[in-house]
Structures are given as C-alpha cells and as structure tokens.
Amino acid sequence: MIQSMTGYGKSVVTFNEKKIHVEIKSLNSKALDLSTRIAPLYREKEMEIRQTISQTLKRGKVDFSIWIEKDAAADATPINGALVDNYYRQIKAISESTGIPEPQDWFATLLRMPDVMTKTDVEELTDEEWNAVRNGIDTAVNALVAFRDQEGAALQKKFCEKLDNIAALLDSIEVYEKSRVEKIRARIVEGLKSIPEIEYDKNRLEQELIYYIEKLDINEEKQRLANHLKYFRETMDEGVAQGKKLGFIAQEMGREINTTGSKSNNAEMQNIVVKMKDELEQIKEQVLNVL
Incomplete structure (x- = not known):
C-alpha cells in the first residue's frame, strides 16, 4: 500500500x-x-x-x-514585596533628609524601580x-x-482507475490496427497504379511494403506498455516508499504511448493515444504526492 x-x-x-x-x-x-x-x-x-x-x-x-x-x-510575573518596601523606606528617608517632596503616586514610582518585577527563576x-x-x-x-x-489509499484507488482506463484504451486500438495495415498497402498500390508510365518490380515492391509496415508495427510497444501497467500495480503493493519508482515507471509508460502515437498513421488510433496521454498525465501529477 x-x-x-x-x-x-x-x-x-x-x-x-x-x-x-x-x-x-x-x-x-x-x-x-x-x-x-x-x-x-x-x-x-x-x-x-x-x-x-x-x-x-x-x-x-x-x-x-x-x-x-x-x-x-x-505565569504572571511576581512583584518583589521586600524590594518594594526597601525602595519605599529609602526614598522616604532621602525625602526627609533633603527636603525633596515625596512622590504623588507611590505605586507608579516603586513599580518602575529596578528588579521589582523581574522574574528571576530559571525553568x-x-x-x-x-x-x-x-x-x-x-x-x-x-x-x-x-x-x-488514508491519503495513500485514495491515491492508489485513483491510480488503479487510470491504469484500467489506459488498458481499455490500449485494447481498443486493435480494431483499427488490423484495418490500418490493409489501408496503407492499398493506398501505396493505388498510388503506383495512378502513374501508368512508371514500371516497377512487384517483388521489390512487396519487400518494401513489408519493411514499411514492420516499421509501423506497434505490437512491441503494446506489450511493453501492458507490462508497465502491470509493474505499476505490483509496485504499489510493495510498500509505502515507492513514489520515485512509480514516477520512473510512469515515464516509461509515456515513452511507449508516444511511440505508439508516432507509428499509428491513423486518425482513430491517434485519438485513442491522446486519451491515454490524458490518463497518464493525471497519474504523473498525483505520483508527485506519493512517498
């Protein structure tokens, strides 16, 4: 988890x-x-x-x-009563000996004297x-x-939903993949037929078609993407601190999806690839929150 x-x-x-x-x-x-x-x-x-x-x-x-x-x-700061009394007697004595009038407000005067309200105890x-x-x-x-x-459980549930969506989209490509090859072959042949003055070797054409179609084959990408989806699920169940590892797997998933899109050469397949990218982007955003 x-x-x-x-x-x-x-x-x-x-x-x-x-x-x-x-x-x-x-x-x-x-x-x-x-x-x-x-x-x-x-x-x-x-x-x-x-x-x-x-x-x-x-x-x-x-x-x-x-x-x-x-x-x-x-927590109130205590008033040092003994020190207040001492200041009071000293000021009174000085007043009597010098003739200086006593303070009008004794409390205000005494409370301003040094250390009267100083907290000396150290906790x-x-x-x-x-x-x-x-x-x-x-x-x-x-x-x-x-x-x-709790948040991790919610993230894992969300990831599983997104992985299911990508897997379903990957399966939906198969319908268009089979017809795509035939369409590519037919388009090339029709293009050659439209230029009657050009002669070509049919055997060589067949070899070139096979080579071209093999370059557009996405079976390996589909298999690797399926493996990455499975590995992502397994990693989530390995332990709590898997965020960085899940981030790396998501990057690999992105590579396979991008390659599938570049090889698709088909509007319907490219639309499916866009949807897979959207699901993967949501995974990447949330992976940043995983420990």
Missing part, C-alpha cells in the same frame, strides 16, 4: 499547569525538508526531535511546531516533563502517518 506525503497530526499534553501543543504537517517534496518551531524550554532536545521525525517520515516538506500554553495566574526541563512531551510528539507523528495512509 502506497503512502501520500500530505498529512497532518497534532496532540495536546497536560503537565502540571501547562498545556503543551504539538503540531506537524507535511506536503510533497523530493527529499525530507524539515523546519521546526520549538518552545525555548525544549530547544535542547531539537536534535532528538529531528531524528525521531526523519526516521519515521523519510520524505516531504515537514513543518513541526511545539509551544506551551500556561495558566495566566501561574529547567525535567525528565518527567520531557517524557510527557516525547509521548505527545509520538502521538502527533503517528496521527500524521495515519493521515498519510
């Missing part, structure tokens, strides 16, 4: 008074293109996070975010918190993988 490169996953982990949000999304890309936005507390674990994601996702343009939502009351990441966060990351990544699986 193939897997799409398009996906989305998220999780929310609660640890103490925090809500830790993890979000990850991916789009198609030739290789793994990972960008991260990580809350400062968890930046020391960035390499571990990147390694976890790269081992699981393999390819795609991946955006990963982790941020912390804290309770407003718990450290504990093993317990990191284990909780890592579980949240795993949950988000697994959700994205499940999303990719």
